[in-house]
């Protein structure tokens with residue numbers, strides 16, 4: 001049973017589909033959590049405290065990291081296989097086939113942008129929040145401020161007060177958007193849940209999910225950029 | 240009509256190939272693409288040169304032999320037809336037409352535009368059949384088959400095994416072909432009984448022969464001369480995964 005997931009094309013694709021689906025669900029959850037920031041920084045901090053570094057959150061982080069790792073490793077295995085399968089000699093003339101999306105042909109490139117953004121994100125937030133607690137500290141210094149491990153709201157305000165961080169994150173969200181416009185319907189197709197009636201519906205769903213995720217994250221980053229002031233950051237840090 | 244043809248020439252599987260440019264003149268708009276190739280070859284023979292090798296057989300869109308990649312399209316720019324059923328009126332007078340062989344690692348070029356597509360035959364032999372007793376012919380109407388199922392099976396059975404799907408796919412995947420064969424039999428009671436074994440052995444053979452992994456780009460269905468839908472790939476995935484989970 002375990003073998004077809006590693007030694008058959010359709011099985012390997014199923015692993016991509018399941019890990020991809022898991023990541024989509026996580027990212028939807030993460031986005032909903034961030035939206036609290038728009039209504040009340042205090043509520044956001046409360047969520048950060050709740051999800052901090054307790055054993056459940058740590059276990060969930062390990063599962064999530066495993067999901068990303070498996071998705072990433074399989075992406076490379078499949079793509080290398082595919083390069084070999086298509087052969088070195090390519091066509092001199094090529095066209096964009098009808099109904100074929102750009103994203104569907106560039107999933108690995110998009111995924112690599114996604115993982116680079118993820119690295120940046122982990123340095124910006126995870127290392128200042130969960131990691132410091134794992135290391136047994138409770139605060140770190142960011143941009144001249146001493147920020148507590150559960151003071152997520154202040155950390156966000158500090159990070160997104162810099163315009164270049166906002167731009168970098170939006171590029172990252174855009175890569176996720178492209179990846180998901182294909183990924184979300186593709187994961188149904190791979191698992192076998194699709195047919196000609198459902199393609200338009202699944203592709204519509206993929207666009208909705210991708211756009212929701214893009215807007216949900218981008219709106220919080222832009223909101224922080226627009227409202228962040230040193231006074232506000234100080235007041236959040238005292239709270 | 241007059242055309243400039245840029246054609247891939249390659250002596251044999253081992254030699255290095257290259258494009259050569261030829262001109263054909265006074266071609267009627269109603270000449271089929273393969274007839275145009277015949278005219279070119281006739282000219283080449285008269286000029287004492289080697290004619291261009293290309294595959295063809297039925298010239299009526301049912302054998303799937305006429306594999307050519309024309310101006311970036313498998314089977315040329317016409318939708319849902321094979322190369323042999325495409326006419327020169329589809330092209331602009333005086334234009335240059337680039338003709339290449341299928342490019343996919345599992346379809347090595349044998350000579351000029353001819354590739355070795357026996358990999359598809361091997362996949363078929365691995366399970367693209369039903370096991371029946373010979374002797375008495377069973378009553379055709381003894382097994383009722385819903386019209387919708389029969390239609391779907393027939394749609395999938397339209398596949399001519401031409402190889403355009405794998406040749407078009409950036410992943411060199413044969414999934415559309417395998418799916419069409421699995422799907423056409425899975426929809427019929429006679430085929431269903433061996434469905435699990437068929438899906439498993441055809442996918443295994445496809446993987447063994449070095450075809451790639453489908454990423455659902457849909458390029459295959461856009462170029463398939465028989466407009467086989469990727470919905471059949473979803474069915475193949477279902478059949479395969481269900482079979483594996485039952486093991």
Ligand code: HEM
Pocket residue numbers: 013014016017018019020021023024027068071072075076079107108110111112114115179182183184186187188190191453454455
């Ligand atoms: C870590 C970097 C990533 C890389 C290198 C990567 C790469 C890939 C590749 C190559 C595919 C296969 C394309 C296909 O089959 O359609 C894919 C599919 C997919 N990815 Fe990613 N990806 C990454 C991150 C993500 C993330 C963060 C998510 C979720 C938010 C995600 C969701 C999906 C989904 C849903 C699919 C479709 C699965 C399927 O086709 O069965 N990926 N990814």
Ligand code: SF4
Pocket residue numbers: 303397398399400401402403404405415416419459462463464465466467
């Ligand atoms: S599925 Fe279409 S493109 Fe592929 S072999 Fe069959 S007829 Fe040719």
Ligand code: FES
Pocket residue numbers: 294295296297298299300301302303304305321322323324399
């Ligand atoms: S020659 Fe038979 S399909 Fe074109």
